[in-house]
Amino acid sequence: MADTQHFPLYIAGAFKAGSLGQVMESINPATGHVWATFDCASPDDVNTAIAAARAALDLPDWRDMTQTARGKLLYRLADLVAENAEALGRIETTDSGKLASETMAQTGYVADYYRYYAGLADKIEGAVLPIDKPDMHVFTQRMPIGVVVGIVPWNAQMFLAATKLAPALAAGCTVVLKASEIAPAPMLEFAKLIDQAGFPPGVVSILTGDAKNCAVPLTRHPDVDRIAFTGGPETARHVVRNSAENFAVTTLELGGKSPILVFDDADLDAAANGLIAGNFGASGQSCVAGTRGLIHRPVLEALIAKITEKCRDLKVGDPHDPATHLGPLCTVAQVEKIEATLSKATSQGATIAFGGKRADAGAHYVQPTLVLANSPDTETLKVEMFGPVMTLLPFDTEDEAIALANDSDFGLGSGVFTQNVARAHRVSKRIRSGITWVNTYRAISPIAPFGGLNQSGYGREAGQEAILDYTRVKTTWINTSDQPMANPFVMR
Incomplete structure (x- = not known):
């Protein structure tokens, strides 16, 4: 002391x-x-x-x-x-x-x-x-x-x-x-x-x-x-x-369970980076975390591959080290909540494609985790965990994507990745949220209202x-x- x-x-x-x-x-x-x-x-x-x-x-x-x-x-x-x-x-x-x-x-x-x-x-x-x-x-x-x-x-x-x-x-x-x-x-x-x-x-x-x-x-x-x-x-x-x-x-x-929608015409490298920013930025300890990744089915496998590859390069460790990408979570209670939520999700049929465990650095550390859901009722799509857990769920049509995005009690942030300008305007308007980022994520400014x-x-x-x-x-x-x-x- x-x-x-x-x-x-x-x-x-x-x-x-x-x-x-x-x-x-x-x-x-x-x-x-x-x-x-x-x-x-x-x-x-x-x-x-x-x-x-x-x-x-x-x-x-x-x-x-x-x-x-x-x-x-x-x-x-x-x-x-x-x-x-x-x-x-x-x-x-x-x-x-x-x-x-x-x-x-x-x-x-x-x-x-x-x-x-x-x-x-x-x-x-x-x-x-x-x-x-x-x-x-x-x-x-x-x-x-x-x-x-x-x-x-x-x-x-x-x-x-x-x-x-x-x-x-x-x-x-x-x-x-x-x-x-x-x-x-x-x-x-x-x-x-x-x-x-x-x-x-x-x-x-x-x-x-x-x-x-x-x-x-x-x-x-x-x-x-x-x-x-x-x-x-x-x-x-x-x-x-x-x-x-x-x-x-x-x-x-x-808080929120913000959706990030990725369409089949999106720049997949940009989308992968946006999903990582929205889920692993601040070790997932963000109210606008984009923890519901809604992915157009034709690009799902390719996007999973890109995200998995990027996850392998992420360093978990000392938050004062400039080379670190994910630091510790603030409380052990957050780690325990993540573990319980992941357990429930896998019992519902979800698959953990990457991570899913505590990291070796200590009790407060969680590996960057990628969950593949087979239902919108998957626990990781419902619970705000405040940690580095990304869940992906496929969709087949634009209307289905919007319905899934709006299937939430929350409405803070949202993201849309598409190179179709008309779709960007159309979809962002229909998502019920206070903020929508298009082809980017987790940006702030004193000039832009937040809520x-x-x-x-x-x-x-x-x-x-x-x-x-x-x-x-x-x-x-x-x-x-x-x-x-x-x-x-x-x-x-």
């Missing part, structure tokens, strides 16, 4: 221990050993953070700051994120097991999310209304929605925090971020950059802790105006129930629309006449 790092909470501009006195350990998935400890927030800590956020809304330092000045603060934060991308990425890799090559690159790119919303900060506009009463001047303004609670999971914390924090701050809100109690270190380290950027105390607090002492008090708190949640559907149901206590506006970005439907949630993050979700429209009526109201008992 002497060599471990410790991460305190960040509340109202200060780093402090949790009032519960409860400290949790974080395990490095690559080694299986404790590498860090962190303080857990209590209900009292939650109350302190929310009270500071509420107070900051009325402090002149934040309330009277111009929209342009808010943008400059976000530009400063973006620069700090970019300068510290390597260090933050390495912490995230040690904490979660994700590849350092991805965590460092993704954190560097996250800076662009803050820059994007910094540029939008002074472009939040109202309107003068062409009202039907000649003696009235009526206009609208977009006001900050208020206190925001942002809840992010462990698997892409810097990215998912930016999609909430950047538009909320640009809109003039105050934010309490809750990092996952699994691998929260990068978010607690990121708090130092909030402090360095110069945001007034209380504008941003960053907590972590368990459901009982932290998450539930946060989402039920009467002074919370907006909840932005990323996580799983079961936890989301609790968040929605809790929000009934405060009527907070709530958006949910949840799903059905059990993948509702609301959108990123893009211009997202910033408006952190505002309320206020309508102001000004009587321009010198005459008194004609009849106070009749509505104008």
